[in-house]
Amino acid sequence: MVDHGRGTRGGGHDEPDDxxxxxxxxxxxxxxxxxxxxxxxVDPEVVLRTVRxxxxxxxxxxxxxxxxxxxxxxxxxxxxxxGAELLVSRTQxxxxxASTLDxxxxxxxxxxxxxxPGHTVVVSGQDHPVRDLAAWEAHVRREGHDALLRRxxxxxxDRHGMCWHALPTWADRLRPLLAVAHRATRAEPVRRALLVxxxxxxxxxxxxxxxxxxxxxxxxGSLWMTVSHRAVARLLATDARTRAFxxxxxxxxxxxxxxxxxxxxxxxLVDAVTSMTFFPPGGGPHPRAVEAGDLAQVRASGAxxxxxxxxxxxxxxxxxxxxxxxxxxALTAEPARAAEPARAAGPRASR
Numbered sequence: 001m002v003d004h005g006r007g008t009r010g011g012g013h014d015e016p017d018d019x020x021x022x023x024x025x026x027x028x029x030x031x032x033x034x035x036x037x038x039x040x041x042v043d044p045e046v047v048l049r050t051v052r053x054x055x056x057x058x059x060x061x062x063x064x065x066x067x068x069x070x071x072x073x074x075x076x077x078x079x080x081x082x083g084a085e086l087l088v089s090r091t092q093x094x095x096x097x098a099s100t101l102d103x104x105x106x107x108x109x110x111x112x113x114x115x116x117p118g119h120t121v122v123v124s125g126q127d128h129p130v131r132d133l134a135a136w137e138a139h140v141r142r143e144g145h146d147a148l149l150r151r152x153x154x155x156x157x158d159r160h161g162m163c164w165h166a167l168p169t170w171a172d173r174l175r176p177l178l179a180v181a182h183r184a185t186r187a188e189p190v191r192r193a194l195l196v197x198x199x200x201x202x203x204x205x206x207x208x209x210x211x212x213x214x215x216x217x218x219x220x221g222s223l224w225m226t227v228s229h230r231a232v233a234r235l236l237a238t239d240a241r242t243r244a245f246x247x248x249x250x251x252x253x254x255x256x257x258x259x260x261x262x263x264x265x266x267x268x269l270v271d272a273v274t275s276m277t278f279f280p281p282g283g284g285p286h287p288r289a290v291e292a293g294d295l296a297q298v299r300a301s302g303a304x305x306x307x308x309x310x311x312x313x314x315x316x317x318x319x320x321x322x323x324x325x326x327x328x329x330a331l332t333a334e335p336a337r338a339a340e341p342a343r344a345a346g347p348r349a350s351r
Contacts, residue, residue: 040125055083
């Protein structure tokens, strides 16, 4: 992890009182617990497998499964049986637009309302744990990190230097015409006054020149993140002007948290991966499925999760990584078990 040097744990009314919290998060203060927020839209069986594994690796954690697929996708009783609570949202995610940002905010606010956790981990329903989560959580607490964010150092001037608007979904019927417009404006975008681009599956966006500066310096990185209670409070308290600005950028969910938290005084941010992701060799907007051959690289990354896990394609990877994590936990548990008899016996009391 690379420490951005944003300072130590500062004061402020949003900071939880740390008194009474144990280093391992098992003390009397429930605010030391971690919450895992899973943003889901496909394959409920994979989601449930991830939930069960999270609860196995961190029994004291909370898990919130957020989806907007309706009652037939995943119900509260099924989620509860796996160890999660459910948030069925009315906000439909349209990739490449501010709807993803809205979904993240909704889920963070709901986890805060239900549990007020010490840290919240935002991952996809297609993620899978690849480390001993209890040990990883203890490390994050000890280090005092307010946010683990994987930053992309590239500038992406078009993403924020222009004002972006998503075209309605029916515009995808005009794909041939839009593709021609994209090529024309990309090559010579009318003195940077106009740009047409495909932001993802069936999402086309139109941009025009922007005439105001960002309210905070623009930074971009991965959506998947780990944030402390103080960081969550800062994100949820962001003013309407700042939110409106990022809603008019391209892929705002990849920039909002990075930009807002980097500008907030007193928060300790580190450049670290929450979810290890692989993209096709030729590039592309979406990650490829994780496979068994990725195991070594995933484990070396230090990330607690990897994505994306696809049923069938990724089953071998899941079996291998679960076995590796279980072996690691067994090695850690052995010295503790060996020490228990000695602690139990203790010094003999003199009569």
